Amino acid sequence: MRKFFAAVVVFLAATALATAQENTKNEIAITVGRTFISDQGSPGAPTPYPVVRFGKGLSFQGNYARKLRDFPWGGLSVEVPVIFNPDEDLNFGLNQVPKDYSSVFITPSARVNFLQNYVFSPWVSFGGGMAHYVASKDLVFYGNNPGHRVNNSGALQAGIGFDTKIPGVSFFRFRFEARDIWTGEPPINVNTGRTRQHNYYVGGGAVFRF
Numbered sequence: 460m461r462k463f464f465a466a467v468v469v470f471l472a473a474t475a476l477a478t479a480q481e482n483t484k485n486e487i488a489i490t491v492g493r494t495f496i497s498d499q500g501s502p503g504a505p506t507p508y509p510v511v512r513f514g515k516g517l518s519f520q521g522n523y524a525r526k527l528r529d530f531p532w533g534g535l536s537v538e539v540p541v542i543f544n545p546d547e548d549l550n551f552g553l554n555q556v557p558k559d560y561s562s563v564f565i566t567p568s569a570r571v572n573f574l575q576n577y578v579f580s581p582w583v584s585f586g587g588g589m590a591h592y593v594a595s596k597d598l599v600f601y602g603n604n605p606g607h608r609v610n611n612s613g614a615l616q617a618g619i620g621f622d623t624k625i626p627g628v629s630f631f632r633f634r635f636e637a638r639d640i641w642t643g644e645p646p647i648n649v650n651t652g653r654t655r656q657h658n659y660y661v662g663g664g665a666v667f668r669f
Contacts, residue, residue, distance in 0.1 A: 484526040485525050486522075486524045488522040489519075489664045490663055491520075491664055493515045494659065496656060502652060505553070511551050512551070518542055518545075522539065529575075533573040534572045534575045536572065540565075540568065541563065547562060554598050554600040557606070560593060564589075564590050565614075569586060570582055570618075579621060581620070584620075586616050587616060588613075589613060589614055594645065596608065610645060610646045611643075613643070615641045615642075616639070617639050618638035619636070620635055621635055634664055634666050637661045641657055
């Protein structure tokens, strides 16, 4: 009987600790992935290769979030994802575009997590903020970039993903996500007939809750 009561006490203590940890409101996430951008044509360009091709830049994201409210089915949080792509390579049929550019997207958002206390927790996110582009000082083949190198614009962000945890470890989770950041065009010195572009970030990493 004493062993039974001792086991009950240990179980209740562990449950209380887990519940306290589950009620943490803050989290910091770090993920690594790639940014995917559709190639863009340049109508009328005097080249047999009138398409601007984008690389798949290795990108990094830092994200702070704070939970606002719990529901029986999940939770509502505000988050500030910051995505940095330091080297987005470019290619074009003329020595007109910069060889690469860097980008930073900062998009405060609302995020809804479903089944947040389960091992597998999917979520959706939506928000908006700003995009900052800086083009290389060098052109794609040779020479200095004579064009405007910096561009700032508004940005809209929509994301989906899921967090998964190790049973018994509530302060740490793995995250896999995909986000579409819709921004103005980067300064690439070419008329593509567009004023905005989709930047698709796909990545994975770790979430630390406190």
